[in-house]
Amino acid sequence: MSSAAPQVGQLTVIGLGPGATDWMTPAVKLALELAQDIVGYTTYVTLAGPFRPEQRLLDSDNRCELERARLALELAAQGRRVVVVSSGDPGVFAMAAAVLEALEQAADPTWHEVELTIEPGISAAHATAARVGAPLGHDFCVISLSDNLKPWALIVRRLELAAQADFVIALYNPSSKARPWQLAQALEVLRQQRAPTTPVILGHDVGRTAERVTVTTLAEIEPEQVDMRTIVIIGSSQTRQFPRWDGATWVYTPRWYPAE
Amino acid sequence: MSSAAPQVGQLTVIGLGPGATDWMTPAVKLALELAQDIVGYTTYVTLAGPFRPEQRLLDSDNRCELERARLALELAAQGRRVVVVSSGDPGVFAMAAAVLEALEQAADPTWHEVELTIEPGISAAHATAARVGAPLGHDFCVISLSDNLKPWALIVRRLELAAQADFVIALYNPSSKARPWQLAQALEVLRQQRAPTTPVILGHDVGRTAERVTVTTLAEIEPEQVDMRTIVIIGSSQTRQFPRWDGATWVYTPRWYPAE
Numbered sequence: 001m002s003s004a005a006p007q008v009g010q011l012t013v014i015g016l017g018p019g020a021t022d023w024m025t026p027a028v029k030l031a032l033e034l035a036q037d038i039v040g041y042t043t044y045v046t047l048a049g050p051f052r053p054e055q056r057l058l059d060s061d062n063r064c065e066l067e068r069a070r071l072a073l074e075l076a077a078q079g080r081r082v083v084v085v086s087s088g089d090p091g092v093f094a095m096a097a098a099v100l101e102a103l104e105q106a107a108d109p110t111w112h113e114v115e116l117t118i119e120p121g122i123s124a125a126h127a128t129a130a131r132v133g134a135p136l137g138h139d140f141c142v143i144s145l146s147d148n149l150k151p152w153a154l155i156v157r158r159l160e161l162a163a164q165a166d167f168v169i170a171l172y173n174p175s176s177k178a179r180p181w182q183l184a185q186a187l188e189v190l191r192q193q194r195a196p197t198t199p200v201i202l203g204h205d206v207g208r209t210a211e212r213v214t215v216t217t218l219a220e221i222e223p224e225q226v227d228m229r230t231i232v233i234i235g236s237s238q239t240r241q242f243p244r245w246d247g248a249t250w251v252y253t254p255r256w257y258p259a260e
Numbered sequence: 261m262s263s264a265a266p267q268v269g270q271l272t273v274i275g276l277g278p279g280a281t282d283w284m285t286p287a288v289k290l291a292l293e294l295a296q297d298i299v300g301y302t303t304y305v306t307l308a309g310p311f312r313p314e315q316r317l318l319d320s321d322n323r324c325e326l327e328r329a330r331l332a333l334e335l336a337a338q339g340r341r342v343v344v345v346s347s348g349d350p351g352v353f354a355m356a357a358a359v360l361e362a363l364e365q366a367a368d369p370t371w372h373e374v375e376l377t378i379e380p381g382i383s384a385a386h387a388t389a390a391r392v393g394a395p396l397g398h399d400f401c402v403i404s405l406s407d408n409l410k411p412w413a414l415i416v417r418r419l420e421l422a423a424q425a426d427f428v429i430a431l432y433n434p435s436s437k438a439r440p441w442q443l444a445q446a447l448e449v450l451r452q453q454r455a456p457t458t459p460v461i462l463g464h465d466v467g468r469t470a471e472r473v474t475v476t477t478l479a480e481i482e483p484e485q486v487d488m489r490t491i492v493i494i495g496s497s498q499t500r501q502f503p504r505w506d507g508a509t510w511v512y513t514p515r516w517y518p519a520e
Contacts, residue, residue, distance in 0.1 A: 022287040025382065030282070065515070089382075091389045093515070097397025100512035104502045112505045118390040122285065122349075122380045129351045130378035137357025138410075139418055141401035141427060150398075150517035154426075158399055161425035165418045167401060242364045245372045252360035255325070255353070257410035 008113040011076035012083050013099050015090040015121020018207030019047055023122045031083050031119055039072045040085030040095070047208075048085045065095060069102035077110040089123040093144050093172050125170040128203025128231045131213045134252040135201055135233050140168035145175070145182050152182070159186055163193040168239060168253055171232040175223060183223045183232075190234060194218055199235040199251045202226060215241060215249040268373040271336035272343050273359050275350040275381020278467030279307055283382045291343050291379055299332045300345030300355070307468075308345050325355060329362035337370040349383040353404050353432050385430040388463025388491045391473045394512040395461055395493050400428035405435070405442050412442070419446055423453035428499060428513055431492040435483060443483045443492075450494060454478055459495040459511045462486060475501060475509040 012031040017023035032038070037056045038045055045059035058071065068084070076082045086094035096118045103111060129136045141162045147155060162169050169190070175183045190198075196219030204212040204227070214225065218234065226232060239253045272291040277283035292298070297316045298305055305319035318331065328344070336342045346354035356378045363371060389396045401422050407415060422429050429450070435443045450458075456479030464472040464487070474485065478494065486492060499513045 017285070020287075022290070023285050023380065025277070025283050025285060027280075027282040089386050091386060091394045091396050093397070096390070096394035097512050097515050100393045100397075100510055101514055103510070104500065104512075118393065120283065120382045120386045120390040122382065123386060126349050126351060126380045126383060130356070130380040133360045133378065134351045134356035136351050136402075137353070137360075139401070139403045141399070141422070141425075142396075143399045149515050151519045153520075154517055158425045158427070161421045162401070165401075165421035165425075166414075167418070240364065250360055250363070252357050252364075254361055255357050255409050257414055259411045260413075 007079040008110060008115070009076040009079040010081045010115040010117070011072055011099070012117045012119055013090045013096045014083055014085060014119040015094070016044060016048055016085060016087050017122035018088060018124050018127040019205070020207035023127065023207055025119070025121065027119050028121060034081055035083035036080050037075050037082045038085060039068055039075070039082060044085045044087050047087065065098035066102055069095065069098040072099065073102055073106065073111045073114060076114040077108065086121070087124070089121045090118055091120065092123050092142065124172070124203070124206060124231045125233065127206045128201060128213065128233060131203060131206060132201050132215055133250040135199070135235060135239055136168055136170065136253065137255055138168065138236065138238065138253040138257065140170060142170045142172065144172045145186055146173040146179065147182060155186070156189055159189045163190055166236045166238070168236045169234045171234070173228060174230055174232045175226045176228040183226055187218070187221065187223070191218055194234070194237065198237075199239050199241045201233040201251060203231040203233070205229050206231070215251055267339040268370060268375070269336040269339040270341045270375040270377070271332055271359070272377045272379055273350045273356045274343055274345060274379040275354070276304060276308055276345060276347050277382035278348060278384050278387040279465070280467035283387065283467055285379070285381065287379050288381060294341055295343035296340050297335050297342045298345060299328055299335070299342060304345045304347050307347065325358035326362055329355065329358040332359065333362055333366065333371045333374060336374040337368065346381070347384070349381045350378055351380065352383050352402065384432070384463070384466060384491045385493065387466045388461060388473065388493060391463060391466060392461050392475055393510040395459070395495060395499055396428055396430065396513065397515055398428060398496065398498065398513040398517065400430060402430045402432065404432045405446055406433040406439065407442060415446070416449055419449045420453075423450055426496045426498075428496045429494045431494070433488060434490055434492045435486045436488040443486055447478070447481065447483070451478055454494070454497065458497075459499050459501045461493040461511060463491040463493070465489050466491070475511055
C-alpha cells in the first residue's frame with residue numbers, strides 16, 4: 001500500500017483595493033469565499049469581511065509581516081485554503097513580497113509545493129489619482145517614505161533623482177507617530193527642484209467612509225495634513241490643475257511633454 | 261414659465277483592468293451596464309462587451325485620443341450617459357488624461373457641468389507583477405517608452421536617473437512597428453548601470469487568452485521578444501528570483517534595502 005501524497009493546500013495573497021467593495025475584483029471576492037483561514041492585519045481582515053462562522057480569522061495587530069507570511073505558508077502546507085489580506089495591491093509595499101521572502105527562505109519543501117497565487121487589487125495611488133482626474137497620466141514613480149526597512153539616505157537620494165527626472169511622485173507611508181519628521185524633510189528636497197505652485201494631492205482613506213481628498217501645492221502643504229493613511233501625489237513640472245464646476249479641483253498630467 | 265435647466269449627462273472613464281473579467285471591478289461593470297454610449301478604441305470596446313442592442317458603440321481604430329475625448333464630452337453634454345473605455349487603469353497612459361485635457365480646453369461651459377468620474381482598474385504593471393510574485397514590492401517607477409508625445413532624450417534621461425535611483429522600472433509601450441529601435445537603446449542605457457543578472461519580466465497580454473509571461477535577465481532579453489502588448493519590468497539591484505516547484509520562476513523585490 002503506497003502512502004498518500006501529502007495534501008498541500010492553497011495560499012492566495014489578495015489585494016482588497018482601497019476598501020470600497022465596488023473596487024474589489026471578483027477574483028478577490030471568490031478567494032475570500034473559498035478561504036478556510038484568513039490571515040492579516042486586523043484592520044484589513046475586518047474590511048474583507050463578513051465571514052462565515054466556520055472560516056478561521058487569524059488576524060492580529062502585529063506588524064511583523066514575515067511572521068504572518070510564515071504562518072500562512074505553514075497553514076497552506078498543512079492542506080488549508082489560506083488567504084492573506086492586503087489593502088490596495090498586495091504587490092505594492094504589502095504582503096506579497098513578505099510571502100515570497102518567507103518562501104525563498106523556507107527549508108520545508110512542502111512550503112514550496114503550496115499553490116501560491118497573487119491576486120492584484122486597485123492600488124491606493126491609482127484610486128487617489130482617479131478622485132482628482134489623472135495626475136499619474138505620464139511617467140511616475142512610487143516611493144515609500146518609511147525608513148523602517150531602508151536607510152533614510154537612500155530615500156533622500158531617490159527623491160532627488162525622481163525630482164531631476166521630473167517624475168510625478170506618489171508617496172506611500174508618508175508619516176506616522178514613530179516617523180514624525182520624514183515628510184517635512186522630503187518636501188524640502190522636492191521644493192529645491194520643483195515650483196511652489198506644483199500641485200499636490202492628499203488622498204486620505206480613499207474608498208472608505210472617512211475619505212478626504214485635498215488638492216494643494218508644494219508651497220502650501222503642511223505635514224500636519226498628512227497621516228499614515230494618506231497617499232501624497234506630487235505633480236511634475238507639467239502637471240496642471242483647473243477648477244471643477246462644483247468648486248473642487250481637477251488635476252492631470254498631460255500625455256505629452258514639450259521639447260526643450 | 262421658466263425654461264428648464266439643460267439636462268447635462270454623465271461621463272465615466274473606466275479601466276477594464278488587463279482584460280480578464282474576474283479582474284474587472286463591480287464599479288466598472290455597473291458603469292458599462294448603465295452606459296448609453298460606449299466610446300473607445302475598438303479592441304477595448306470589444307473586450308468590454310457584450311452590450312445590449314440599444315447601447316450605442318462609438319468605437320474606432322483612430323488613435324487620436326483627444327478627438328475621442330471631445331466626442332465623449334460632447335455626448336455627455338447633450339445629456340447622454342457615456343463611458344470611455346481604457347484597458348488597465350484609465351489614469352496610466354490612457355484616456356483619463358486626454359479627457360481632462362479636452363475638458364480644460366473646452367470653451368463650451370456645458371462640458372464643464374458633465375458629471376465626470378474616473379473609475380480605476382487593475383493596471384497592466386500590477387497584473388504582470390502578480391503573475392511572477394512581487395517584483396514591484398519596493399520603490400518603483402513607470403515609464404512609457406513611446407516617443408510619439410515626448411522627446412526621446414527625455415526618456416533616456418529618465419531611464420538613467422531611474423537606474424541611478426535603483427528603482428524597479430516598469431516599461432509601457434516598449435515597442436511597436438513604428439518604433440522598432442527604442443527598446444534596444446533603452447536596454448543599453450540600463451545595462452550600463454545594472455548587473456547582467458538583473459531579473460527582467462515580460463508580460464504579454466496578461467489576463468487575456470494570449471497571455472505569455474517570461475522571466476529572463478537584462479543580459480539575455482532580446483527586443484524581438486517584446487511587442488506593443490508587452491509590459492517589461494526590470495528589477496533593481498535587490499530584486500531576487502528563485503525556482504517555483506513547477507519549473508517556473510518567482511521574482512520579488514524585498515521590502516527592505518541594505519545600508520551601504
